Amino acid sequence: MILDIPREAFWPLLALVGLLFLVKGAASDRLARVLLPAAIGLIVAHYLAWRFAATLDGPGITGLDHVFIHGFLAVELLALADGMILMLLLSRRRDNSADADRHERRLAATDPAALPAVDVFVATYNEPIEVLERTIVGALALDWPSVRVWVLDDGRRDWLRAWCARKGLGYLTRPDNRGAKAGNINAALRRTDAPFVLVLDADFVPRANFLRRTMGFFDDPRVGIVQAPHRFFNPDPMQQNLSVHRVLPDDQRLFFDVIMPARDAWNAAFCCGSNGVIRRAALAEVGGQLPTGSITEDMLLTLVLLRRGYVTRYLNETLALGLAPESTDAFFVQRARWARGAIQILYLRDGPFGPGLSLLHRLFFLPTHWLSGSLVQAAALIAPVLFMLTGIVPIANVGVPEVLMYQLPVVMGYMGALQILSRGAYHPLAAVVLSAFSAFRLLPAVLTTLIRPRGHAFRVTPKGRAAHGGGHDRLIVAGAGLLIVATTVGLVLNAVPDWRIVERAALIPVVAGWSVANAVVLLLVVVLAISRPPQRDEERFAMGDEPAAVVIGGTRRGGVLVDLSLTGALLRADGPCPARGDDRVTVEITGVPAIEASVVGLRPAGIALRFDAPDEAAREALIRRLFSEAHEPVTVAAPHESTVMVLLARLLLPAPRPA
Incomplete structure (x- = not known):
């Protein structure tokens, strides 16, 4: 034929x-x-x-x-x-990391008293404490001389108010939930006064250097927002259900690693709801608050500021880690909101068809x-x-x-x-x-x-x-x-x-x-x-084989920390180790109080340990070690195999067991 x-x-x-x-x-x-x-x-x-x-x-x-x-x-x-x-x-691309390096050096040489204050807003509605705790501990560890962390609780939960009071955090709520997330932030804007605001979703934990890497861009008076990417420490539903962690990145990487740097080159990057620092003076020029005409207030805010001559600058670096949707239901709640909000903007005067935008900006903000x-x-x-x-x-x-x-x-x-x-x-x-x-x-x-x-x-x-x-x-x-x-x-x-x-x-x-x-x-x-349950309660982070020790039966054994999570660790001891399954040990990790643990496995890579309910101080120290520092979630290096072949194999072969 x-x-x-x-x-x-x-x-x-x-x-x-x-x-x-x-x-x-x-x-x-x-x-x-x-x-x-x-x-x-x-x-x-x-x-x-x-x-x-x-x-x-x-x-x-x-x-x-x-x-x-x-x-x-x-x-x-x-x-x-x-x-x-x-x-x-995609015919253009901008990489702002070199500028961030230059700005960071300049800020390091500046008198800390001269650096502007930053309000950190953690917007929350119904997230549990195990999600909020990571974000708040990370926000408190930000390396910036003048930071005030505010928890914006649209759930009006008494236990969260008491928890924030115990931690010395600002706690703000309001009588109703009008305007959803945008309304929550707007209510907080009226009750705070720092010249810059870092907005974090309840699940995004900032790294300590977040503000050191982003604040320098505001030296340009045209910059109204500095946006960092959304990166995740857990697999998304496609990676999880098809078990393709080894060969396929999460589905948002194309957008944040490829499309947003291209948008930035056209001055068409936009605020993404979390991990963005906003100049309050720019907000003051557009009414002092976020627009509420769309359920995607972040993109609409970018368009409103763009018409006043402000741009959103994008820094494609891992400055915060958050939770990817943890189920298909969560995935569709998120994507339906994004889709509806982007289409809603079409009908607004501040949308891409309204006055005051260039032809290219109109094209790039269409929800095609x-x-x-x-x-x-x-x-x-x-x-x-x-x-x-x-x-x-x-x-x-x-x-x-x-x-x-x-x-x-x-x-x-x-x-x-x-x-x-x-x-x-x-x-x-x-x-x-x-x-x-x-x-x-x-x-x-x-x-x-x-x-x-x-x-x-x-x-x-x-x-x-x-x-x-x-x-x-x-x-x-x-x-x-x-x-x-x-x-x-x-x-x-x-x-x-x-x-x-x-x-x-x-x-x-x-x-x-x-x-x-x-x-x-x-x-x-x-x-x-068909959903596959997560294999672990907490994701592991690679620790670069840093020094650590384990105390077994009163004998201290030095070694290196291979990986770490909030609930356990993998430690490789120096020389032969007498540990056996179910042994009780004490783990010594730099920057973390000693933690009691149980041996749950002996592997070629080291001793697998499960922590025995670390106290609050130890848990917060673990959060700082994992999220505030530049550690990445554990991933197996992608082999030289075809993504297509791996996906097709999922139709015929069982998913591989996790390492």
Whole structure:
């Protein structure tokens, strides 16, 4: 069959592959950022010329076909527009770490009394003490001469008031929860007065050097906000449920490590709700408070300040660690809020269509990602099923040659360019699976918000005990399972000549390949929708083999600390160690009071220890050691294996046991 395809059908694809290899091998990152967006623009123009000229009508196309064809085209156009906006965005990139180094040296040489005061707001609603404690202890350990930590409690909890009083913290509440998080912060702004405000979500623990690395950027009077990335010390639902920690970063890394540095280069970075320092004088120019017209008040604040000449500067460094969504339910609460808020902004005067913005800023603040992601994935999953079961075509006059010449170059070009421009942070199959997984629940939220932008309540992402849950997402499992069955039935029916529904024989190979790919994606979606409980109560942090000791039966043994958590440690003793399972020992760690522990395992890497309920002083010292210092969560180095192969293996093989 492949011998029947005209040779010219392969040339665009071969030329694209050659270009991608050439650019990937080039030493110049700037060359890639100029050449690839331009090349993708040409490929898209070539595709659209063919699409409009040859695929909207033809022999045997009915009125119902026309409805489907034009609907499918509209979704494609939205996806292509979103892709080209992203390509344009990624044509620039800014790295502010060198400036942060310079600012930090300048601040270190400045009289501490001359440095401005900072109010630290820890916004909370229903988070348990084990979540709040980490954040507050980390905030109290910030290396800055004048810091006041305020707990903004919209849960109005007496136990938290008493706990804050015992710790000497500021505790603020209000009579109602009007305006949700933005209203909570605005109430605190009226009762505090430091010239700068660091906003932290209840689960984000700042490192000690957070303010030392960020405050220097305010030397530029145009800077209204300095934003640091959201990084996490626990796996997100995709990493957890598919057990892909070794090969796949969390799903927000593409945004924070690739897209935000690009946005910053265009002065289009935005406040992300937590880990951002705000200049109070800039707020004073826009009414002294955060805008409340959207449930994503952070992005709206950026747009309001942008119109007054203030920019948000982005520093892509790990300055705080927080909790990724701990369950699929928590994941969808978070993403639905983001999607609804981004769409709500479209309807506001301060949104991207309002006055006072440049054309590029309007483009970069359009919520095209939220609009296109779920729609495109839903269309891609449903179109071949509908075609095979009814014969209604999504696109006219297409066979294998047209797919090779026009469609594959667009898909492969976009994915290949994004992989190169993201420096490998983009993983195509993982992105498609996550998009399909999200579409089942996010598409209704997107469509209802487009029709009714007002009246959507702000829902806090569950954290800690409230987020834990097992089982599976019944809606997604049922929906994906139904599509798999329908896809299989369609393939079987059209494989048997006497049962065939599709009359256009040229389309059968195309749709068959499309359907098989969809079936693989849907099977991975089903696996992703089945929750796997976390393997540990607390995540471990790598300690760089720092000196430590263990006292066993009155004998002190020196050694090194391999890793550490709030509930245990892995310690490698110097020389033979007489420890056995269930032995009681005393652990000595720098900066932490001695902790009683039990031996829970003897491993080649060392002695596995579980702490026996450390007291408050020891627990807070552990929090400072783990979160305030520059320690990273324990991760196994990614081997040289394909992400695609690891994901496909999850369909056939059990997930590996944790180390």
